[in-house]
Amino acid sequence: VQLVESGGGLVQPGGSLRLSCTASGITFSLYAMGWYRQAPGKQRELVATITRGDSTNYADSVKGRFTISRDNANNTVYLQMNSLKPEDTAVYYCNAVSGPLNVYWGQGTQVTVSS
Numbered sequence: 001v002q003l004v005e006s007g008g009g010l011v012q013p014g015g016s017l018r019l020s021c022t023a024s025g026i027t028f029s030l031y032a033m034g035w036y037r038q039a040p041g042k043q044r045e046l047v048a049t050i051t052r053g054d055s056t057n058y059a060d061s062v063k064g065r066f067t068i069s070r071d072n073a074n075n076t077v078y079l080q081m082n083s084l085k086p087e088d089t090a091v092y093y094c095n096a097v098s099g100p101l102n103v104y105w106g107q108g109t110q111v112t113v114s115s
Contacts, residue, residue, distance in 0.1 A: 001025035001104045003094045008109030011084055015113070019079040021094030021106055026075075031098045033070055033077040037090035037111075044093065048079060061087075084113045 007019040019035065034049035048068035049057045056068055067080040077094060094106035 001096075003096060003104055003106035005092065005094050005106045005109040008092060008111045010112045010114065012115050013085060013113055015084050016080070016082045017084065017111060019081065019092055019094075019109060019111075021077045021079075023075045023077075023094075023096055023104075026096060026098070026102075026104070028075040028096075029072040031096040031102075033068075034095040034097070035068060035077075035079045036093045036095055037088075038093070038108075039087075039090040042090075047092070049095075050077065081111070084111075086113045089113050 002024045003021055005019060005021045007017060011017050032049060032051045035047040036044050037047050038044040047059055047062055048066055050068045050070050058066060065083045070077045089112050091108040091110050093108045096104045
């Protein structure tokens with residue numbers, strides 16, 4: 001199983017980025033997908049999740065700014081991030097879950113918001 005994230009980088013405050021995570025080795029449509037992030041010295045935290053049925057959930061800190069979506073035909077989950085703030089700086093991880101024994105993580109992609 002592989003989850004490969006892409007799309008991270010350096011962006012100025014107020015800017016936008018779109019993260020992608022492409023999965024292989026799983027039946028993607030059967031998995032709930034999520035994005036988590038971990039800033040230096042902090043615990044990993046949930047950013048957004050999307051269920052098999054396309055229901056979404058967001059951390060309060062990103063509501064109204066971030067949008068999670070999925071493309072089952074291409075085994076990919078996206079995170080559109082708008083109005084980025086310096087406090088959004090972190091390594092962003094993709095997550096796939098289908099029951100307690102089927103949990104997978106990507107390697108992470110760095111997002112840095114700085115002027």
